[in-house]
Amino acid sequence: MIAPLLAVLAAQEPLFVEIPDPEAAHCVLVAVVKLPELEAGERAAARAFASVAFEETGRFSAAQIRAWGSQTGVPPRALLMPDHLRLEISMPKGQLDTGVSILSSILREPVLRDEVVREAMAQLRTQERSVWQRGLWAWDSRLPAPTAEDVRKFHGRCVRPEALAIAVAGAFSPGEAEEAWTKRLQGWSPPKASGAFSQPSAPRPEDAHGQGARIFELAMPPFSATDAAFATRLLAVAALGVGKGASAFRVLREERGWSYRQETFLWPVPLGFQPRLLFATTRPEADVNGRAARDALKAAVAEWTQADLSRAMGLLEATLKHGIGPNPLYLAPEGPLGQGLADRAFLAAYWPLKTGRPFDADKLIAQMRYVRLSDLKETANQMLDGAIFV
Amino acid sequence: MPRSGLLQAMLGTRSLVSLSLGLGLLADASPAGQEEAPRLRTPLSNGAAVFVEAMSKAKTVSVQLIAAARGCEETPATSGLRHLLEHLLVKGRGKDLDYRLESQGMFLSAETFRDFTKIEVACAPDKLGVALSALSELLAPPEIGAEEIAREARIMAEEAALHDAPRRLSAELWSRAFGPIGADPSGSLEVVAAATPEALRALHARHFRASNLVLAIAGPVSVDAATREARKVLEGLPKSETGAWAPREPSDGGSLAVQNALGEARAAVAPGISEPRTAWLLAAALAIAGELPAAFVTYTPSIRPGLVIVGRAASDGRLSRLLQSFRASDETRLFEAGKSLARRWVRAQTDRPSDSGLLHGSLMAQAFGARPDSILQNVDAMTRDQFRSALRELSGAEPPGPADSGSRGGGGSR
Numbered sequence: 001m002i003a004p005l006l007a008v009l010a011a012q013e014p015l016f017v018e019i020p021d022p023e024a025a026h027c028v029l030v031a032v033v034k035l036p037e038l039e040a041g042e043r044a045a046a047r048a049f050a051s052v053a054f055e056e057t058g059r060f061s062a063a064q065i066r067a068w069g070s071q072t073g074v075p076p077r078a079l080l081m082p083d084h085l086r087l088e089i090s091m092p093k094g095q096l097d098t099g100v101s102i103l104s105s106i107l108r109e110p111v112l113r114d115e116v117v118r119e120a121m122a123q124l125r126t127q128e129r130s131v132w133q134r135g136l137w138a139w140d141s142r143l144p145a146p147t148a149e150d151v152r153k154f155h156g157r158c159v160r161p162e163a164l165a166i167a168v169a170g171a172f173s174p175g176e177a178e179e180a181w182t183k184r185l186q187g188w189s190p191p192k193a194s195g196a197f198s199q200p201s202a203p204r205p206e207d208a209h210g211q212g213a214r215i216f217e218l219a220m221p222p223f224s225a226t227d228a229a230f231a232t233r234l235l236a237v238a239a240l241g242v243g244k245g246a247s248a249f250r251v252l253r254e255e256r257g258w259s260y261r262q263e264t265f266l267w268p269v270p271l272g273f274q275p276r277l278l279f280a281t282t283r284p285e286a287d288v289n290g291r292a293a294r295d296a297l298k299a300a301v302a303e304w305t306q307a308d309l310s311r312a313m314g315l316l317e318a319t320l321k322h323g324i325g326p327n328p329l330y331l332a333p334e335g336p337l338g339q340g341l342a343d344r345a346f347l348a349a350y351w352p353l354k355t356g357r358p359f360d361a362d363k364l365i366a367q368m369r370y371v372r373l374s375d376l377k378e379t380a381n382q383m384l385d386g387a388i389f390v
Numbered sequence: 391m392p393r394s395g396l397l398q399a400m401l402g403t404r405s406l407v408s409l410s411l412g413l414g415l416l417a418d419a420s421p422a423g424q425e426e427a428p429r430l431r432t433p434l435s436n437g438a439a440v441f442v443e444a445m446s447k448a449k450t451v452s453v454q455l456i457a458a459a460r461g462c463e464e465t466p467a468t469s470g471l472r473h474l475l476e477h478l479l480v481k482g483r484g485k486d487l488d489y490r491l492e493s494q495g496m497f498l499s500a501e502t503f504r505d506f507t508k509i510e511v512a513c514a515p516d517k518l519g520v521a522l523s524a525l526s527e528l529l530a531p532p533e534i535g536a537e538e539i540a541r542e543a544r545i546m547a548e549e550a551a552l553h554d555a556p557r558r559l560s561a562e563l564w565s566r567a568f569g570p571i572g573a574d575p576s577g578s579l580e581v582v583a584a585a586t587p588e589a590l591r592a593l594h595a596r597h598f599r600a601s602n603l604v605l606a607i608a609g610p611v612s613v614d615a616a617t618r619e620a621r622k623v624l625e626g627l628p629k630s631e632t633g634a635w636a637p638r639e640p641s642d643g644g645s646l647a648v649q650n651a652l653g654e655a656r657a658a659v660a661p662g663i664s665e666p667r668t669a670w671l672l673a674a675a676l677a678i679a680g681e682l683p684a685a686f687v688t689y690t691p692s693i694r695p696g697l698v699i700v701g702r703a704a705s706d707g708r709l710s711r712l713l714q715s716f717r718a719s720d721e722t723r724l725f726e727a728g729k730s731l732a733r734r735w736v737r738a739q740t741d742r743p744s745d746s747g748l749l750h751g752s753l754m755a756q757a758f759g760a761r762p763d764s765i766l767q768n769v770d771a772m773t774r775d776q777f778r779s780a781l782r783e784l785s786g787a788e789p790p791g792p793a794d795s796g797s798r799g800g801g802g803s804r
Contacts (some may be wrong), residue, residue, distance in 0.1 A: 070727070073734030075680070126706035128653055129683045130554035213551035243497070245489035258542050262546035282551045311493040318495030322449045323496030324512045339449075339742075 014161050016184060017269060018177050019169035021341070026072045026092050027170030027177075028342045029099045031107060031310040032349045033085040034163045037270045041197025044143035045154035049112070050078040051120035052151070053087060058109035060102055068098055074342075076102075079333055083268040084331075084350060085159070088342055097180050100168075104184035107159055117148040119365040132261065135215025135278050137333075138390065144198045156193025161185065167349035169341050185387050193246040212282045216290045218389035220383040222274035225355045229379065231267075231367035234328065236380040237275050238312035239265045239304065240297065242328045244309045247300040256296065258288045265330045268354070275383055290389030301380045309373050316368065411674075418677055430613045431754060432621065437601030439758055440620040441751050443608040445743055451609030452743035453521040454510045454733070455528065458537040458755040459503075462593055463636040466570045470546070470577015472597060473502040475590050477542050478534050484525050491524060498524070499568040502575045504564075505692050506752050512744065515610050519619065532594055534587045543583040550576055555652040555703035556686045561721065562648050563657040567697055569781040599630040606751030617681045635756075636801035638694050646697075653708045655701025658783045662693050663753065663760070669732065669768035670780035675700040676735065677728030678784060681712055691749060693756045700784060713785040725777045732769045736762075 038046060054069070054076045055062045069076040069089045076089040087106060091099035125145075129137070146154075168177035223233060241248035241264025250261040262279035277297075281288050317322035319336075327336035331350065337343040351359035410574060428444040464472060480500045481487060488498050496513040509528060511521035553561075553576070564572035605620045647655040660668040678700045679685035688699045702709045716724070740746045740762065753760035 070680075070730075073730050123683055123704065123706065126704040128555040128703040128705065131552055132554075213548070241520065243488070243492045245486075245492045252540075253545060258548075259546040260545050261552060280552055282548055307493065311489060315492045315497070316494040316515070318497065322495075322514055324495065324514070325492065364734050367480075 013190040014181075015349065015352055016178055016181060017165070017167040017345075017352070018172075018174060019167065019171055019345060020174050020177075020347055021170050024093070024170035024341060025167060026090055026341075027096050027099065027172050028088065028090050029096075029103050029177075030167045030169075030342065030345045030346050030349055031087040031103055032167075032346065032353055033087070033159050034353050035083055035085060035158055035270060036188035038108070038158075040139075040143055041146065041150060042154055042157075043139070045146040045150040045197055046158070047080055047124070047140070047148045048117055048120060048142065048151045049154050049159075050080040050085060051124060052116050053078045053106050053113060053343070054089075055116050055120075056111040056113070057102070058111060059105045065102055068095075068102060071095070081268055081331065081333065083274055083354070086346055086350075088346070090342065092345075096168070096172045096177060100177070100180040100184050101215055104124060104181070107164070108185075108188055108190075110155060112148050112151045114128045114148040114153065114176075116153055117146070121145050130216065131213045131280060132278075135217065135280065138203050138215075138217070146198050149195050153193045153195055153197065155181055156190060160190060160192070161188050165349035165353040167298045167345040169345035169348070174237070182300070213280050214282075214285075215278055215280050216288070216293060218277040218294055218384065218387040219292050219390050220275040221386040222269050222271045225272040227272065231364055232371045232375050232379050233273075233275065233314065233383075234364070235309070235312050235368055235371050236376055236383060237266060237328045238316050239308050239376060240383070241277050242326050243315045244310070245308075245315075247297055247304075247308075248277060248279065250297045251300050252293060256288075258293075263326075265328045265335070267330055277387075290387070294384050294389075298381065298384050301377055301384070304373065304377055304380075306373055309371070309376055312376075313368055317365050320365060428613065429750070430617055431750075431758070432617055433758055434600070434621060434624055435669060436625065437599075437632060438603040438605070438624040438627060439754055440624065441604055441606040441747070441754055442611065442613045442616045442620065443606075443743075443746055443750065444611055444613045445609055445746070448512075448609045448743050449511055450743055451513050451515050451518055451521070451607065451611055452510060452747040453513065453518065453525060453580075454508055454606045454744075454747045454751050455505070455525045456509075456604045456606060456748070456755045457598050458604075459507070459597065460602055460635050460756070461633050462596045463571065463638075464573065464575070464577065466573070466578070466581075467600050468581065468593075469573050470582040471585055471589065471593055472507060473575055473577045473586055474539070474542060474546065474582045475532075475593055475597065476500050476502045476507050476509070477546065478538060478590065479532050479594065482524070483530070483533065487524060487527065491520075494520060496524075501506075503752070504572075504575050505690065505694060505697075506755050508748060508752065510744065510747075511730075512577050518607070518611060518616065522605075522619055522623050529598055529623070529627065530693045531591050533679050534590050536587060536593050539587065539590070540583070543579065545587070546576070546582055550579060556655075556688065556701055558652055558659075559648055559650075559655040559701050559703075560688050560697070560699050561654060563646050563697055563699055566646055566648075567657065567659060568638060568695075569641055571636075571638055575703050600624065600627040600710050600790050601630040602631045602755065603627070604751045604755040606747040606754070608747035608750075635694060640695060649705075649707070649710065651705055652700060653703040653705055654707065655699050655707055656709070656713070656784050657697040657699040658780070660689065660696055660698045662695060663762075664693070664764045666768040666771070667780070668698070669763040669765050670772055670776045671698040671784065672735075672765075673728035673732040673769055673772060673777060674724075674780035674784050676731035677724040677781070678709075678713070678791070680727050681724075681730055682708055685709070691752060691762075693753065693760050698784075714783070716785065721774065721781070723776055724781065728777060729769055729772065733766065736766050736769065 071092050072090040074090045079086040081136045089099050252259045259279040259281045264277040266273040267276045319327040323339040331337050430442050432440040491498050500509040513521045561574035607616045640659045675687045675698050679687050685702045739749045749762050
């Protein structure tokens with residue numbers, strides 16, 4: 001892969017990354033919008049915007065966007081996470097400019113019709129999420145139903161050049177993508193929207209048909225994306241709950257038999273990252289709960305040896321460098337990123353926007369090699385001690 | 391983990407489909423070594439086989455031990471035993487196989503399908519030998535105790551409670567189409583809880599006998615060297631006869647539909663991976679799913695009859711309304727979309743070492759000559775009339791009424 005070319009055009013202008021790959025059959029355009037801390041009404045509006053972003057713009061109808069954007073067999077998509085919104089479109093070789101035109105039009109001039117927002121919200125309400133997804137996105141069920149006006153306000157407040165990073169990866173010549181984007185975003189300086197959003201409503205009833213499984217969570221204290229101990233924290237997350245050799249698997253599943261699925265991961269939040277440990281169980285809360293899980297895990301941490309550090313190190317090196325095994329960085333709604341062109345483009349845009357520098361797996365792995373067992377245990381204990389039971 | 395052939399990709403405002411797709415077919419038994427250049431399939435004298443694919447651009451190697459379910463197809467009395475065996479077997483002899491592998495930057499995963507079980511180790515190219523050694527450990531008769539079975543049965547109950555809507559809708563359709571032999575491979579928790587160590591050892595001997603096994607390797611490897619190493623793992627097994635699959639025929643040929651609080655789904659019986667109609671149904675299902683958010687398609691690659699399912703994990707009836715609203719003018723658009731999506735997904739299944747190894751290896755375990763080639767040809771050769779017939783087959787079932795409960799073609803799945 002050719003190394004990404006990263007350019008910040010100027011202050012207040014989008015961050016821009018090009019990843020040309022002459023062997024690719026198509027190109028992927030990704031726009032990442034960094035989100036601030038949003039209150040419930042704004043989050044609901046953000047979710048609605050993600051649902052309708054590709055419906056219509058000032059220059060393109062929904063049918064045109066669908067027709068242009070589906071030529072590679074991958075429809076355009078918008079993914080919302082707590083700290084960012086990702087808009088993505090894939091175009092055949094030679095049609096980069098059309099892709100830039102569509103995506104820039106979505107960013108600059110989306111048409112957010114009342115009836116389209118209403119329909120999208122109705123659909124979201126009837127979509128069934130898995131038990132795990134309901135736990136992962138627990139806040140989602142408490143969101144209000146936004147109006148089209150809320151969605152327009154969200155767009156005006158958050159979708160702005162200074163909060164934007166753009167990556168283009170795939171079949172194009174170096175410089176071509178940057179030139180096309182610069183042309184399309186020229187003069188974009190929207191006024192900032194203001195005003196209140198709709199208020200939270202009653203939680204959506206769910207699990208009417210469930211099989212009794214619930215998700216327990218240990219929500220650990222968030223830390224900055226530029227935290228000096230990031231490598232130690234990532235290792236602690238892996239040792240606690242990533243892979244089948246992790247303490248969560250060994251203790252909550254194999255020893256106690258409480259749970260089939262249990263994962264620890266870093267969840268992106270506006271402040272940085274939050275370590276979360278989720279486990280699903282059908283057992284009654286009197287026997288199994290977050291507090292009991294924490295106590296069991298703390299006992300396991302006390303027994304950690306150099307072998308546990310080595311396992312966490314081996315697993316993280318494999319996943320960060322080669323994409324082997326589970327990755328504790330949950331940067332997409334379903335979990336970790338994949339190894340495809342679109343996810344690589346996203347990471348190239350997202351990480352500098354989040355941390356101020358490109359993602360460097362080798363450097364991160366090198367930092368992990370200096371982590372001592374005592375530091376690992378201390379960090380894991382601090383994380384568990386600070387956990388909130390959800 | 392049991393699987394019924396579903397991989398879902400939720401794509402923001404519109405969702406699409408992905409499926410564990412298999413193509414190709416069982417043509418005639420091919421002689422040793424017949425395959426396109428970077429692939430080599432090698433039959434061994436004891437009935438086992440090796441598949442190796444060189445993928446020079448890949449970073450990782452996928453090593454998969456695939457055991458066909460031929461000779462141990464499940465019945466109501468054995469439903470779930472293969473799944474239980476998978477859970478227990480992958481712990482390895484010291485019950486710490488995953489820990490050992492993870493410490494070396496490798497990752498083990500396993501899945502039980504209706505027609506085969508897959509155990510996979512993903513690793514860097516220089517760890518191929520370690521991966522093969524780990525998988526060879528699983529060929530020996532497992533040491534399993536009654537307590538271990540009881541503990542695992544509890545974990546499997548937790549697993550069953552996590553089945554999502556597409557999984558449960560699909561399971562309902564399979565049961566309707568094929569009766570008890572179509573049951574979800576996760577199985578019956580009662581049967582699992584009553585399992586004995588002796589029964590599981592006997593099952594291991596039948597399921598992991600040489601003639602059911604394929605060792606599939608895909609990634610940046612030398613075809614000859616990897617084949618040589620893989621042969622060493624399997625060659626020591628005693629010879630076994632291939633035998634025949636137990637019949638799996640649908641109870642009748644009509645369309646299938648389910649609609650309930652989980653969502654809605656339609657299915658049609660696909661005759662087998664190499665048959666043109668299977669390709670038509672896949673294209674039609676993908677085209678339908680491409681029209682709706684939160685839609686899914688499932689298909690398990692098999693040489694045997696199975697289901698192509700299109701569904702939606704939402705209870706608003708949009709799938710039914712969409713299917714009822716199709717007009718002749720929509721068919722051109724859907725035809726082109728279906729062809730394009732089917733081609734894309736076929737290719738996606740051979741892009742990555744893990745997917746390609748599974749696709750080739752699972753078909754090969756079912757029948758040595760089965761290849762994932764014909765489906766693309768069948769998609770390319772598909773006419774509008776053929777696509778329309780598949781579209782109508784998937785659309786044909788009327789959505790069930792609320793009072794209708796359980797009969798073929800109608801009723802809820804709860």
